[in-house]
Structures are given as C-alpha cells and as structure tokens.
Amino acid sequence: MAKELKDLTSKEENYYQWYNDLVNKAGLAENSAVRGCMVIKPYGYAIWENMQAALDKMFKETGHQNAYFPLFIPKSYFSREANHVDGFAKECAVVTHYRLKNDPDGKGVVVDPEAKLEEELIVRPTSETIIWSTYKNWIHSYRDLPILCNQWANVVRWEMRTRLFLRTAEFLWQEGHTAHSNRQEAIDEMWKMIRVYQRFAEEYMAMPVVVGHKSDSERFAGAEDTMTIEALMQDGKALQSGTSHFLAQNFAKAFDVQFTNKEGKLEYVWATSWGVSTRLMGALIMAHSDNNGLMIPPKLAPIQVVMIPIYKGDDELKQILEKMDQIAAELKNRGISVKIDDRDNVRSGFKFSEYELKGVPLRMAMGPRDLANGTIEIMRRDTLEKQTVSTEGIADLAVNLMDEIQKGIFARALKFREENTTKVDTYEEFKEVLETKGGFILAHWDGTPETEARIKEETKATIRCIPVDGDDTPGVCMVTGKPSARRVLFAKAY
Amino acid sequence: MAKELKDLTSKEENYYQWYNDLVNKAGLAENSAVRGCMVIKPYGYAIWENMQAALDKMFKETGHQNAYFPLFIPKSYFSREANHVDGFAKECAVVTHYRLKNDPDGKGVVVDPEAKLEEELIVRPTSETIIWSTYKNWIHSYRDLPILCNQWANVVRWEMRTRLFLRTAEFLWQEGHTAHSNRQEAIDEMWKMIRVYQRFAEEYMAMPVVVGHKSDSERFAGAEDTMTIEALMQDGKALQSGTSHFLAQNFAKAFDVQFTNKEGKLEYVWATSWGVSTRLMGALIMAHSDNNGLMIPPKLAPIQVVMIPIYKGDDELKQILEKMDQIAAELKNRGISVKIDDRDNVRSGFKFSEYELKGVPLRMAMGPRDLANGTIEIMRRDTLEKQTVSTEGIADLAVNLMDEIQKGIFARALKFREENTTKVDTYEEFKEVLETKGGFILAHWDGTPETEARIKEETKATIRCIPVDGDDTPGVCMVTGKPSARRVLFAKAY
Numbered sequence: 001m002a003k004e005l006k007d008l009t010s011k012e013e014n015y016y017q018w019y020n021d022l023v024n025k026a027g028l029a030e031n032s033a034v035r036g037c038m039v040i041k042p043y044g045y046a047i048w049e050n051m052q053a054a055l056d057k058m059f060k061e062t063g064h065q066n067a068y069f070p071l072f073i074p075k076s077y078f079s080r081e082a083n084h085v086d087g088f089a090k091e092c093a094v095v096t097h098y099r100l101k102n103d104p105d106g107k108g109v110v111v112d113p114e115a116k117l118e119e120e121l122i123v124r125p126t127s128e129t130i131i132w133s134t135y136k137n138w139i140h141s142y143r144d145l146p147i148l149c150n151q152w153a154n155v156v157r158w159e160m161r162t163r164l165f166l167r168t169a170e171f172l173w174q175e176g177h178t179a180h181s182n183r184q185e186a187i188d189e190m191w192k193m194i195r196v197y198q199r200f201a202e203e204y205m206a207m208p209v210v211v212g213h214k215s216d217s218e219r220f221a222g223a224e225d226t227m228t229i230e231a232l233m234q235d236g237k238a239l240q241s242g243t244s245h246f247l248a249q250n251f252a253k254a255f256d257v258q259f260t261n262k263e264g265k266l267e268y269v270w271a272t273s274w275g276v277s278t279r280l281m282g283a284l285i286m287a288h289s290d291n292n293g294l295m296i297p298p299k300l301a302p303i304q305v306v307m308i309p310i311y312k313g314d315d316e317l318k319q320i321l322e323k324m325d326q327i328a329a330e331l332k333n334r335g336i337s338v339k340i341d342d343r344d345n346v347r348s349g350f351k352f353s354e355y356e357l358k359g360v361p362l363r364m365a366m367g368p369r370d371l372a373n374g375t376i377e378i379m380r381r382d383t384l385e386k387q388t389v390s391t392e393g394i395a396d397l398a399v400n401l402m403d404e405i406q407k408g409i410f411a412r413a414l415k416f417r418e419e420n421t422t423k424v425d426t427y428e429e430f431k432e433v434l435e436t437k438g439g440f441i442l443a444h445w446d447g448t449p450e451t452e453a454r455i456k457e458e459t460k461a462t463i464r465c466i467p468v469d470g471d472d473t474p475g476v477c478m479v480t481g482k483p484s485a486r487r488v489l490f491a492k493a494y
Numbered sequence: 495m496a497k498e499l500k501d502l503t504s505k506e507e508n509y510y511q512w513y514n515d516l517v518n519k520a521g522l523a524e525n526s527a528v529r530g531c532m533v534i535k536p537y538g539y540a541i542w543e544n545m546q547a548a549l550d551k552m553f554k555e556t557g558h559q560n561a562y563f564p565l566f567i568p569k570s571y572f573s574r575e576a577n578h579v580d581g582f583a584k585e586c587a588v589v590t591h592y593r594l595k596n597d598p599d600g601k602g603v604v605v606d607p608e609a610k611l612e613e614e615l616i617v618r619p620t621s622e623t624i625i626w627s628t629y630k631n632w633i634h635s636y637r638d639l640p641i642l643c644n645q646w647a648n649v650v651r652w653e654m655r656t657r658l659f660l661r662t663a664e665f666l667w668q669e670g671h672t673a674h675s676n677r678q679e680a681i682d683e684m685w686k687m688i689r690v691y692q693r694f695a696e697e698y699m700a701m702p703v704v705v706g707h708k709s710d711s712e713r714f715a716g717a718e719d720t721m722t723i724e725a726l727m728q729d730g731k732a733l734q735s736g737t738s739h740f741l742a743q744n745f746a747k748a749f750d751v752q753f754t755n756k757e758g759k760l761e762y763v764w765a766t767s768w769g770v771s772t773r774l775m776g777a778l779i780m781a782h783s784d785n786n787g788l789m790i791p792p793k794l795a796p797i798q799v800v801m802i803p804i805y806k807g808d809d810e811l812k813q814i815l816e817k818m819d820q821i822a823a824e825l826k827n828r829g830i831s832v833k834i835d836d837r838d839n840v841r842s843g844f845k846f847s848e849y850e851l852k853g854v855p856l857r858m859a860m861g862p863r864d865l866a867n868g869t870i871e872i873m874r875r876d877t878l879e880k881q882t883v884s885t886e887g888i889a890d891l892a893v894n895l896m897d898e899i900q901k902g903i904f905a906r907a908l909k910f911r912e913e914n915t916t917k918v919d920t921y922e923e924f925k926e927v928l929e930t931k932g933g934f935i936l937a938h939w940d941g942t943p944e945t946e947a948r949i950k951e952e953t954k955a956t957i958r959c960i961p962v963d964g965d966d967t968p969g970v971c972m973v974t975g976k977p978s979a980r981r982v983l984f985a986k987a988y
Contacts (some may be wrong), residue, residue, distance in 0.1 A: 032628065033571075033624070033627050034566045034568060034624070037564035038564070039562065039563050040562035042560065045560050045562055046560070049560060065539070065540065066539050066540070067535055067536045068542075069533050070531035070533065070664060071664050072528045073528070074528060075594070075603060075605070078602075078603050079603050085603060090593055090595060090606075092592070092593065093591075093615070094592065095589050095590075096589075096590045097587075097588040097590065097614075098588065099584055099585050099652065100569070100588065107573060108570065109573050111588050120605055123617070130526070134526065134527075137524070153648075154648065158592040170564060170565050170566070
C-alpha cells in the first residue's frame with residue numbers, strides 16, 4: 001500500500017484527525033483563505049452533485065418546483081417573527097457598503113465610506129423571511145395554494161468553530177418552503193418531506209436514520225414542530241442530517257400573508273420549511289469510511305468502477321487497454337460510470353491505494369495473464385475481497401455488485417447502529433453507557449425542558465429526537481420517575 | 495383571447511414595457527424587496543435549469559469538472575492583479591461585520607459594533623482572485639495540469655440601474671476557470687469554450703450569434719484576449735451573451751502560481767475563464783417573443799406540450815381526460831414533457847392565452863367532437879398555425895414538430911438577423927443606418943481605441959466584436975480612411 005499517498009491517521013488513534021485527513025486527501029474539500037469558508041473540490045463536488053440529482057428528482061416527484069430568492073435579506077426582516085429572531089443565531093455576515101474605491105493614500109482598494117447602505121443587508125442564514133415577504137404577493141386566494149417551492153442555494157452562518165462539511169460559515173443546501181390553506185395539509189407536508197429525507201439517507205447514502213420530533217428546546221426558531229433524521233457516526237456520536245418544520249401560521253402572520261378561503265373569509269397561510277445541506281457529505285464520510293479511506297455507496301459514487309492496467313511496456317498496455325475499453329463500453333451501456341486509469345507516471349500500487357482512499361466501490365485490474373486467460377481481478381471496496389473472474393458476463397456481474405455493495409454498506413451501518421443503540425432504565429446506567437460505549441441511548445424522559453436541560457448539563461447528551469417509529473411503550477422517566485409517553489433517543493451529537 | 499390575463503404592452507408600442515410585462519406575467523421573475531435583486535419564479539427557474547443541464551453536459555463532455563469556491567473574497571485580493579482592480583467595476587457588496595444583536599434600546603436587531611471584521615470581505619463579483627489563490631495549493635508540477643474547473647454560483651455586482659435578468663445586482667451564472675502548462679493550450683481552451691457557447695446559443699436557445707474578439711477597450715479586466723458571442727435582439731440592439739477569456743499568466747503572477755515543467759524549470763501557469771449567466775434568460779425572451787408572449791424553443795421548454803380539454807359537464811371531461819392521459823403517456827415515452835390542464839375554474843380561452851404567454855411550443859385541445867372523430871386540434875406557438883389531426887401517430891407527429899419548431903424559431907431569428915445586418919462603407923451611412931434601422935452594422939475600422947471611442951461618443955454604437963467567421967476582406971476605416979484588417983461588428987447594445 002502506498003503509504004506516502006495515504007498516510008491516514010487511523011480512526012482509533014484520532015478520529016478527528018482521521019476525518020480531516022480523509023476530507024483533504026481524498027480530494028473532497030479544503031479550508032479556504034476566508035475564515036470558515038470551504039472550497040469543495042471536484043471529487044467532493046461530484047458526490048454532492050449526485051446527492052442533489054437524487055434529491056431533486058424526489059422533490060419533483062412529490063410535486064415541488066425550484067425557484068430562486070435573493071441572497072440578501074433586509075436586517076429588519078429578522079425582527080418580524082419574534083421567535084425567529086430570539087431563537088436564531090445572530091452570527092451572520094452583514095453587508096453595510098456597496099462600493100470600493102482606489103485607496104487615495106496608495107495602492108489597493110478601500111471601502112468607500114460614502115457608499116453606506118441605508119439599511120444593512122444580511123447574507124441569508126435561511127430564507128423564511130425573504131420568501132414569506134415574497135409569498136405575500138403570490139398568495140391571494142385558496143386557488144393560489146399550495147405553493148411548493150424549493151431552492152438550491154448557499155447560506156452563511158458565522159460559526160466560530162468550523163469543520164469541513166460539518167460546520168462551515170458558508171455551506172450549500174436546499175431549502176423547501178411551502179404554503180398551504182390549512183393546518184393538516186402543512187403537517188402532512190412536513191411528514192412527507194422528512195420521509196423523503198429518510199428514504200434518501202437510507203437508499204442513496206446507505207445510512208440508516210431515526211426519524212422523530214425534536215423536543216421543544218431543540219425546535220427550529222419559528223416552528224411549531226420540527227422533525228429530524230438522526231444518524232449514528234462511527235465514533236458513537238449522532239449527526240442531525242435533515243430537518244422538516246411545521247411553521248404553523250407564524251411567518252404568514254409576521255409578513256401578513258392571508259388568503260381568501262372557499263367561504264370568502266381571510267385566513268393566514270400555513271407553512272413548512274425543510275432542508276438538507278453539504279453537512280450530508282460529513283455524514284456520508286463518517287458513517288462508512290475506514291482506515292483505508294472513503295467508502296462511497298455506488299448510488300452516489302462519481303466513479304463506480306475504476307479499471308487499472310498492470311503491464312510492462314507499451315505493447316502490453318495497448319492490448320490490455322483495448323480489452324478494457326471494450327469492457328468499459330459494456331459497463332457504460334448498463335449505466336455504470338467507469339474510469340480507466342492508464343497514467344504511466346505512477347505505480348499501480350499507488351493507484352490501488354488512491355482509489356481505496358477515494359472509496360470507489362469496485363476496482364478492476366488486468367494484467368497480461370488475465371488478458372491471456374480472459375479474466376480480470378475485481379476488488380470490492382466495502383469488503384476488500386479480491387476475486388479473479390471471467391470477463392464474459394462482467395457487465396452483469398458489475399451491475400449485481402453495485403446493488404450488493406450498496407446493500408452491504410447499508411447493512412453494515414445498520415448493524416453498527418443496532419449494536420450501538422442501548423435501552424437503559426436508570427440514569428446511572430445512562431451515564432455509564434454514555435461514558436463507556438456511547439452511541440444511541442433509548443430512555444424514558446418525563447417530557448419537561450428542565451429534566452432535558454439537567455441531563456444535557458450533567459452528561460452533554462441531548463435528546464436527538466422523540467422517535468415516531470419503533471417501540472412506543474410508556475414508562476417512567478429515568479431521572480425523575482415521572483410518567484414518560486415513550487422512550488426518546490439520546491446521544492452526544494455533532 | 496383573454497385580454498384580462500395578458501394585457502401585454504405590444505413591443506412596437508413600448509419595447510421596454512413589453513419585456514417587463516413578459517417577464518412578470520409569464521411568471522419568470524420579479525423584483526424583490528432587496529434593491530436590484532430578483533426572485534426567479536418557478537417557471538423562469540425551470541427554463542434556467544434546462545439551460546444549466548444542457549451547458550453542464552457540454553462542459554463535462556469537454557473534460558470539465560464542477561467545484562465550489564467561497565462566496566466571499568478578502569478585499570486585498572482585488573488589488574493583486576493591477577488590470578483587474580483598475581478595470582473591474584468597484585460596485586460590490588461589502589461585508590464588514592459578522593454579528594447582529596438585540597437592539598438594547600427596544601425591539602429588533604442592530605449590527606454588533608464589536609463584531610467588525612479585521613479585513614472586509616467582498617461578495618464575489620467574479621472569482622478569478624479567490625480561485626487562483628486556491629490553485630496555488632493545487633499546482634506544483636506539470637503533472638497537476640491542466641485544471642479544468644467550472645463553478646455554478648451566484649455573484650453580486652452593485653448595478654445602479656437594474657433590469658430583470660439583463661442587469662441585476664445578484665445573478666446566477668457559471669464561471670469556468672482553467673489552468674494550463676502553456677500559452678497555446680490556454681488559447682485553445684478559450685476558443686473551445688466560446689464555440690461551446692455558440693453551439694448552446696444556436697442549438698438550444700435557437701439564437702444565432704456572431705463569434706468574435708472584443709476590442710482592447712472592451713476586454714475583461716485582467717485578460718489578454720476576450721472572445722464573445724453577440725446576439726441581435728428584436729429591437730435592433732445587441733446583447734453580449736457569453737464571454738471566454740485568455741488570461742495569459744496575469745492571475746498566476748498575481749497569486750504566484752508556478753509549476754515545474756518537464757525540464758524541471760519553474761514557469762507561471764496559463765489561465766482562461768469563461769462564463770454565461772441568467773442574462774441568457776433575457777436574451778431568450780428578447781430574441782423570440784412576440785405580442786402574444788414568450789416563445790420557448792422546445793429544447794429548453796419546461797412544458798413542451800400542453801393539453802387542454804374542451805368540455806361540458808363531468809362525463810365529457812372524464813372521457814376526454816382518459817384519452818388525453820393515454821396520449822400524454824405516449825408523448826412522455828418519447829421524451830416529451832406534457833402538462834394536462836384540467837382546471838375547472840378558468841375558461842379554455844384563458845388557458846389558451848396563458849400558454850401562449852408562457853411560450854409552450856405545442857398546444858393540443860380536444861373536445862367531444864374530436865373524441866368521437868379520433869382527432870385532436872394542435873397549435874404551434876411559433877407560427878400560431880392550427881390544425882386538426884388524427885390521434886393515431888400523434889407521438890410521432892409531436893416528436894417531429896418539436897424538431898420543426900426548434901428549427902423554425904432559429905430560422906426566423908437568423909432571417910431577422912440577416913435582414914438587420916448591414917454592411918456600410920462610410921461613416922455617414924453608418925450613422926444613418928444606426929438611426930433608421932439599427933441592428934448589426936459591419937464596417938471597417940482602423941483598429942485604434944481613439945477611433946472606437948469617437949464612434950461610441952458620437953453614435954452610442956460600440957464594437958460588439960471583431961468577428962472570426964465570415965467575410966474577412968481588408969479595407970479602409972470608415973472614419974479615418976486608414977487600413978482595416980477586416981470589417982468589425984458594430985451595434986448599440988444592452
């Protein structure tokens with residue numbers, strides 16, 4: 001293995017460093033010259049594009065349309081919705097001027113003090129306010145509803161401690177913003193979209209998630225209900241991977257968006273919003289990778305099969321490449337993305353190592369003996385199993401393997417989660433499991449913010465969600481002994 | 495025709511108002527609460543998505559990869575490349591603070607004066623500087639080259655007079671940024687991409703363009719050569735629709751990006767950049783629309799065929815919809831996007847008018863008599879020709895019509911351009927044609943910025959480009975009588 005290429009810290013040694021090494025060395029992203037803002041590199045962006053394409057298709061199949069709203073939001077909009085302004089972090093990028101000028105004292109440019117904005121503009125941290133100020137003009141009658149819009153955009157939250165993909169000042173996301181004529185329809189929409197996210201996480205990212213409601217204290221600022229999908233990372237910490245909010249009439253009231261109902265009466269409009277971000281890239285990395293590198297599920301892999309010729313001299317290379325081109329064409333015909341790596345300035349061992357690092361699901365290598373025998377060596381990234389197979393029917397095999405690897409990665413992650421989800425009944429046990437094993441803990445809670453806050457303060461674990469699936473037997477709170485409607489999901493979290 | 499819906503100003507009456515009416519009433523875009531920033535509405539965004547998909551495919555087929563770079567650029571970066579800072583407009587959004595706080599004197603939020611940035615950040619107006627500061631870390635050896643990156647992003651230029659799609663403070667675009675090991679390869683890349691833009695404009699937008707070089711004074715700030723595609727709008731004005739720049743080693747020198755060549759020597763890297771933006775939406779509208787509304791070429795139309803049932807009572811509707819569903823399925827099978835509009839709260843005349851306004855290429859209407867006869871009425875948006883045809887083989891017909899309409903719209907635009915392109919030999923004639931007829935004017939020019947400036951000042955016409963195709967016979971300048979290498983393209987422009 002080409003140690004000089006990888007030189008990855010192992011995750012057992014230093015999980016934090018292992019993650020950073022992966023992101024950097026696999027060519028996913030890097031820090032930029034601008035504090036907290038990342039550069040998403042081509043390989044990382046290609047994975048994000050695959051995520052986008054799958055999600056966008058699911059959004060459209062559920063009746064949504066894309067639109068685009070301004071990057072900037074007038075400062076005053078933030079104070080319109082009381083809970084929104086109280087609850088939402090105020091770390092935002094603020095635009096105060098609109099012009100530079102040549103520095104009169106020398107070289108370079110300075111901000112032109114005469115070009116000060118009357119009202120400061122905030123770079124959107126989320127777009128409820130600007131979108132609902134727009135919807136006011138779009139909605140008059142029940143006939144204008146529902147509005148089912150989504151936006152793919154960049155947003156900025158001035159995070160102090162940033163980490164590539166997981167927490168960056170600027171990140172990419174989609175935000176759905178829907179408007180409805182009645183409460184139930186909006187609630188149904190919130191549910192529909194969290195289930196879309198669940199399906200995306202499980203079927204595309206091969207990452208099992210727990211679906212549930214956030215507790216009151218973890219709810220989105222301005223929402224009446226927030227649903228979440230929570231995934232378990234390999235270090236036993238939870239990662240909130242997507243949220244869907246029922247906003248009731250809060251933003252409609254803040255921006256005075258009313259409609260005439262079928263009975264001719266004015267009513268405020270009901271709202272949802274929902275989003276996932278480039279944070280999912282962090283989730284993908286931490287859910288599946290190992291000490292050899294990434295493990296990209298085939299459905300999201302920019303390169304699904306890499307082919308590497310093993311040869312001495314140009315003649316051998318030419319013959320092997322001819323055969324590889326033919327196989328690649330067959331694979332592409334079956335919808336598999338293929339790369340033939342015929343670089344002559346690096347050894348094949350280096351290439352093997354590189355594509356393991358990049359998490360390419362299937363590697364094929366062919367040497368002169370393979371060529372003579374009509375065989376090819378294949379290696380699955382998920383199991384690292386090598387096998388020499390006939391090139392006859394290789395396309396069928398590859399199609400099947402894509403499916404098997406996708407399912408295999410999911411099964412492994414699910415097994416990990418099951419092994420790392422513990423039901424506890426006492427607070428002592430809770431603290432012990434949290435210390436020794438980590439992971440998800442299912443425990444009874446009395447439903448009060450006081451108990452929740454105490455647990456958080458004493459253990460750093462938070463309620464990830466009140467699950468909507470699985471065991472819903474009532475019980476008593478592990479801390480206070482008061483009644484509990486059902487076990488809720490605790491974990492330390494990113 | 496449903497006058498109440500359209501109520502479009504005719505383009506002969508007021509071209510400016512006609513354009514705004516179209517953009518607003520067809521649901522493409524609208525002004526937002528933020529000065530100069532637009533909201534791109536779902537129908538407009540769907541057209542942009544189709545543009546993006548076609549362009550993105552062409553970029554990838556020519557070996558490019560997408561990536562993402564920060565929204566913010568440190569102020570000092572702008573002064574690094576001397577021509578860039580001198581030539582580039584300084585109307586930029588400037589971020590000076592990173593936090594809001596609750597107003598101590600009452601309601602709302604204020605900018606926290608303690609959260610002032612050490613160095614102001616500029617919202618990217620274009621990304622050469624931040625990208626070349628990144629490439630410095632990516633490029634060491636000739637083996638790292640070429641880098642062929644593209645970015646889909648929003649950019650901000652604080653325009654004082656804005657107009658939906660044509661000139662907005664924030665707009666969406668793509669910007670390609672490539673790095674090469676030698677001059678010729680970078681020049682070839684500039685050419686390759688302007689030809690990609692030409693092909694996109696002509697084959698997808700059905701909009702003929704003239705390809706050429708910008709004159710020295712119209713060149714991009716920091717470029718050694720700028721190529722452009724210039725389209726002619728229906729009011730006789732030119733619209734610059736895409737540019738491709740050869741940046742020589744200017745940005746590599748500004749950001750000290752060197753590579754070790756095959757001979758082991760350090761050299762500065764060669765660069766190009768190229769971009770098109772949501773301005774293309776404006777071009778599309780102004781190139782093809784008429785007084786009935788938009789005319790979207792089939793290859794970019796979000797809805798290619800709309801089907802409208804004409805009926806009395808639920809029974810008739812049910813029967814017609816059954817047949818329509820069947821036809822729609824056939825069309826979708828052939829890759830045609832179809833919408834059946836069965837709204838019962840608007841008249842079919844209103845619907846007819848609405849889809850003309852929205853520029854849907856083909857309309858199909860079916861009443862009870864059609865149903866009985868096995869026929870359907872079709873209307874082409876480009877010619878407004880109606881025809882009653884058999885529903886047998888309707889999918890074949892629709893596929894052919896998509897192709898015919900696409901070509902028909904291009905042919906009409908090409909004819910318009912040919913009729914509105916005039917060769918003149920004297921300055922008198924030039925001024926007269928410009929006043930009376932407008933359009934493109936091909937005339938000889940001595941190649942000096944002085945003559946160019948004089949013409950611009952006296953006539954408001956600018957050199958759109960020095961064409962690279964067509965008649966390249968030398969002559970003498972229409973103003974000074976000095977030698978001219980070939981006729982160049984003049985016009986008044988957007």
